[in-house]
Amino acid sequence: MRKIGIISRGALAMALAASGQAAFAQATSGAASDADAIIVTGTRTTGFKASDSPAPIQILGSDALSRVGQPDLNQALAQQIPSIQAQAFGNDQTAFHPSIKLRGVSPNHTLIMIDGKRRHGTANVAVTNAVWTGGAAPDLGLIPGDMIDHVEVLQDGAAAQYGTDAIAGVVNFILKKNDHGGTINIDGGQYFAGDGEQYHISGNIGIAPIEDMFLSLTGEYKFHNYSFRGDVDPRVVDTGLNTAANTGNSGGRTILARYPGVKNFANYPYVNRIFGDGRMELTNGFYNWGYSGFKDIELYSFGSISRRVGRTFQNYRLPNVVFGKSASPNIAVPTGDIPFPQGFSPQEVLRELDYSATAGAKGTFEATTVDLSATYARDVNKIYVENSANAALYYDTSTLTSPGFTPRNVHNGDFISTQFVSNLDLTHEFDVGLAGPVTVAGGLEYRWEEYQLRAGELASYYVSTNTAAPGGGIQSFFGYAPSNASVNSRNNFSQYVDVSVKPVEAWLIDGAARHEHYSDFGDTTVFKLTSRYDIVPEFAVRGTVSTGFRAPTLAEGFYSGINVSVSSLSGIFAPNSAGAAALGLGGLKPEKSTSFSGGIVAHPVSRLTVTLDGYRLTIRDRIVQSGGFTGYSNNCRYLPGGYTSATNVQAAYTAFVAAGGTCTGTISPSVLTALFNNGVPITSVIGTINGGASGSLAVNSFVNGVKTQTTGLDFLANYFTPIDGMGRVDWSLAVNYNKTKIKKVAPPPSGVNQSTAILDVYAQSQITNTTPKIRATAGALWTFDRFEINLRESYYGNSGFLTTFPTNANRAYYISAGKAFITDLEASVKFGPIKFSIGANNLLNKYPKAYPDEFRAAQYETSSTAFITKYPVSSPYGVMGGYYYGKIGVRF
Template identity: 60%
Template sequence: MKTVTRVSQGALAFALAITSAVAMAAPAPAPEPAGQTTEAGEETIIITGTRSTGFKASDSPAPIQVLGADALKTVGQTDLVQALAQILPSAQVQAFGSDQAAFHPAVKLRGLSPNHTLVLIDGKRRHGNPSVVVAGTVFGGSAAPDLSLIPQDAIERIEVLQDGAAAQYGTDAIAGVMNFIMKKRDHGGSINLTGGKYFDQGGKKYDIQGNVGLAPFEGAYLNLTGERRYQGYSFRGDYDPRVVDTGVSTTANTGASGGRYILARFPGVTSRSNYPEVNQIFGDGRLVLTNLSYNFGWQITPDVEYYSFGTYSHKNGRTFQNFRLPNVVFGKRRAANPGVLPAGISAACLNNLAVATCAAVSADLPYQSGFAPQELTIEKDWATTVGLKGEVSGTTWDLSSTYGIGRSSINVINSANAALYYDTSTTTSNGYSPTDVHNGDFIFSQWTNTLDLTHEFDVGFAEPVTIAGGLEYRREVYQLKAGELASYYVGSGVAQGGIQSFFGYAPSDASRNFRHNFSQYLDIAAKPIDGVTLDAAIRHEHYDDFGDTTVYKLTGRYDLSPAFAIRGTASTGFRAPTLAEGFYSGINVSVSSLTGIFPANSAGAAALGISSLKPEKSTNFSAGFVAHPVSRLTVTLDAYSIEIKDRIVRSSTFLGASSAAGAITSPSVLTALRGNGVPVDSVLAAIAGGAAGSVGINFFVNGVKTLTQGVDLLASYSTDLGDFGHVDWSLSGNYNKTKIKGVSLPPSNVNQAQLLFDVYAQADLTKTTPKYRATFGANWSMGIFSANLRESYYGSAYSIISTPTNGSARERLSVHPAFITDLDIGVQIAKPIKISIGANNLFNKYPAKYPDFIREQQRVASSTGFIAKYPSFSAYGVNGGYYYARIGVNF
């Protein structure tokens, strides 16, 4: 089989450099790379990427990386998401997120969407996240499984298949598969206590995990793990220019004299904690997380085993929202005062000429010092798998059922509904609004039933032919439940409707949707002659909402010698939209902006000419080699090319109104928003009054055709230093580039000058992921001492933004290349006890700030954008260095 893979010149240069180095070395067998061995020192037998048994990681015909529990412990961060981001260069994590995304950091492989990676636990599909990322970034639309709900101490190892595997495991495995293999020990256990904080400010964390193995009765094991994690707030922003005297006159948000007006009218603002940094939105939220897991097995007979495993999690997270000024919430007593504008500001107060005359105006302003809303997310999640497996007449079989459900309750606290307060007030009495409001719920459940059969046939080849086949039935349910009335109440429209900071989900947003999927697969693996491995898979799937599809995969490996092998794959994929992508509906609000997100099949979308979502289709090619050029050295390198047609992305924002000069607007957007009951008039009034803001709408759409190409490198070497111990060296790298080969036309009922996926959105998709990523590691051990050094390189990345004063001006916002150093030092003070100290980002590096001229324009305009001084898409985050200490006890 001949596979031709087209990659860029940078990728070819990267591959040729490694190939030349390997060709110059003398061939010799080598042991398995560090982190991919069992406790006995033997190479791990993998179960991912092949239906055959007995395969070792270095024998795999497809690229696969194995991360042992020991490797996870060298990271310091106990969250699996952070551990994968630091160890695996082909993985990128959403390092900073706001709102719900702050507590659901997504992971993506090979520069694709998190929705393109299939997550398994012990080979069984994990259910997705009930919340969807609605931000217009490379992570937009993600509803992938939440890896933070899997306790680290429950994991034996992680097998990461970095290859398209839709035909083997499911049509959504376009970028690869992460398979978490859980501990099955029936004795012993461990307790690990970790604590740390950021170098500069905030982010205090502690984590305690315990694992124990039990043998409840003969032939059975029960492995239990518990975790309790706490994360405190951090803040990496700047002061709020709305509450200081900037010396510049502005009408944006505060009045003609900017912050001078707020200080004169409301001196209580200066008494707020953290003044003038009253807006704490740019930083980590507060998280309290509890995880529990179990893994049970019972060998009923020599040929039949019963097994069951599962997790339960409870998550409580709080994030700050934009600070609200005192004049946001007001009643009729103030509006009725002579000389007072509808916003409650008299001409004298606007010009700060006679502060005393403002006293009566302030009589019905309940928040004289402003208020700082927070979003509160309360999540409950559980999953369980039960199954039987065994062997009959040489045929192995596995029958299982997995059910998982997550429920995310969205709330806003320390806030108010300005419209409700105004409408319940009179000219003689104050109004009312609750401060804590329930906004709504997201619920997602998945029930998966599988039957897998495998049989070996001796047909005269070098090894028996393995034929595997199976069936899978899956039912998914996605539900969005409306919040309480105060969360979405609009009222008369004089004051802004909806609970401040996060508009609640109205009954018009609510829905309950489900999907059935039935699939069958066939996989044939053979070694016709020594050194040649072939694998062919075909999978047919039927969706009750998207019809039928058939996908394929061909894999081949040829061992030219014990020291060198080549391998390659070709596959197709078919990813149906997640139910969250298809049916999410809601409103995003800021101080003076509103953006509605409608389902693609909604009436509002149809009014603008948006069509319903359809599945993505992909083609995946890879080619590479495995080499053992010298003793104790292993090198693997694989190039890949992934084309996705009809890729689902969040569209550009179609504006109905904007304060920015040169902005493209469409009156039909306002009509569509009003038709769906979205309150736009109060925001339009604020914009008309001089506030910087906009009203818009966007959707999840089949917007682009993309081509992602890259190279994965993994090299490992071990050195015996005699009396000075042992060192395991590793070098892993990833080159990745995505380009857009086509963009769909804008919908028919909007201004055609506005692209469906504009230059800003295109840059977010293709340029915010570093093109180059590499990690060098040295793990040294000597007696009771150990040290792990990891040096990570992040290539440059950028997004394109418009300037605050000109919506059509384009500027590049860059994150420059950086080396990030992690260090972990441990000492075994007694046989069962180990103490470790360490640091992630040891030298406390931050990405470059926004350009000075952009920040000055934000400051002059009293814009809340001034608060976020670092690019939030930085792959290594915006919080700087983190140091920690850990004590572990094994028994």
């Protein structure tokens, strides 16, 4: 590939450079304004203040992070910075790896750093959560809050400074460096509804093992229990309607009438517990170490280790899903080998081990600073399904006189992500007679990444060749077969340069350029130019223009698997797989971006700082998960199964209709062939989905699908009021306006029906409508002597998504989460080193707007499992309602 870089690999390139950050942050307990805080993110200029920054930055101190009831950094950031949206609800594995979005774009577009070093991403790419699909960003849940001194959030494109992932901005967690003292924190709470119990224990201690050395250690344990916000499962009650899902093809008799034992299933008729939080146990350990005993050189190291075990409920399975050869499950009075007469409720289980370590040395030699470091990180996710069954395996191992066998607990496979990064950063100041020295920073970065997908045990993906057998794979989460497994790696070498100059005292100019070479994508060069001019001491203008680049994660490029529901199956093809190539999908290419921003910084009166910044971010070749390219869909109750090729399926389908079979639907032989060749068990699925009810087979993949343009405004202000004899009140107001438009959609691949959009209007709506256009947070923190009250009022503008009406696939229907004011309140009192706090998030127990009555009535009419979902999961403040808590903290 032709090299387009302007900097040779042998050249010294430039360090994480001085672009500057913004002058606002929420105040923390009685401290001076964070506008005067010294920042390190985005600048290599020593002693650079946030208030002098040419680009927007927000700073949250450790006290501000702790004033959130649920001890989670995702929520701590999202509740206090309106331009950040946290994933509030997840299903399957995404429930345990929630992420954040900055300025309404993908989690993959925000770079997460710890002490200026890139944090590794999760190995678990999101493929089932439409709003957050494709996300494989770093897991903030693995960073203990007690280890954090403060957070710097750069809300500006910074790919030229930090490289790929920094298209929307940077979140940099600055660690504690204490050599004495420490903290112990215990908190617990639950939702207002009485479930979702949580408790959290954490502690930090700083020690000085020898002179000039510090060691800061943090450990924490978190527990979160199940919650449930769903409704009855209409399949197990008598709806009075003769639907396939409710009657199970039994000639009009309901599941309840045929299998009265379902009444004895736990929580009947609320047997389907999928709409709620899972259960999680998480243990984190973190250290930060430094030694400054050598002349002009400081050694440092930090690292983490985490262990997580999580469980999520899946859709409840009806009694007629698993049966043996002697069974007659689809008649009015079922007989024979039916092993689960009450049905069963599978659970997906995650067992995760994550660890990382960074080591380096930095020093100053005359006017040059040098920082050399290396980081190694690995995230291992082992996936299991428990309390489930493989229907095909049970059928095949049964006889007419003996029951079959299926394991209840199986290992589905593993995701493993490994990363090694080394950096060399140099900074030098030159005095050339201008208002300030010219700061030149440069550096080199080498990064190696590997992504593995390991197959599970046979029972997780077993399918039958018997035409009479039910569908294969472990129920709820089809296991990963050897055809899905792979090991893939790549490396990246980059050089970057940054020059910061002040021609006159009031004018700052900063320019950065970065060249990157990927072993799988070739070369690219990106740029950034930013400037600030202080017209008067109380008023300044600033602006930035930059280009960006994001290489697809290895998980996006190589994930392959099967998604199942009670009525559908889809194959997720790796973009570079043979199956994807057969459909004309091809491989992924990098995203490119262009960003413009401009704003003002004002200090109109004493103690008040105001900033207003506008931005426009355009992302080309944006990576999204494609819509499903349908290979087979029908409402044929008894279309036979057991086909050996897509051609046979087409012939059988045509013959069935010609013989008077009642069938409406579609067949796409090319898609079925691609599914078949990629190991998807179409032969055991057609005609047997959900025990013979209507269903579908489809394929999707990650694709460079759209060009998007995001436009917005950030308004930030803080002020504090001294109250004579009664302490002070710190006031803050932050408002974000954000709107994303889709400017272009890629054409469908050549091997599918050309009337099928690569991203239909419903998938487009997930990009454009699920982030509130207006989000605001107003805060008041009163501190007096030993007392403290923190009040935060947040406004969430309307958000939602477009979907199809349950009884009419041609009718588009908009689901709105509505608008809401959410109140958070915390009161604290200190007795010496001990601090007691009580509080509530979502004090007034607000829920998003429920699904409309006519929509839910149509779901009930069709006995859809989706009926249990009463609220849109895209709600930016969640669907669980209020949460109340108590905390005890000790400083020593």
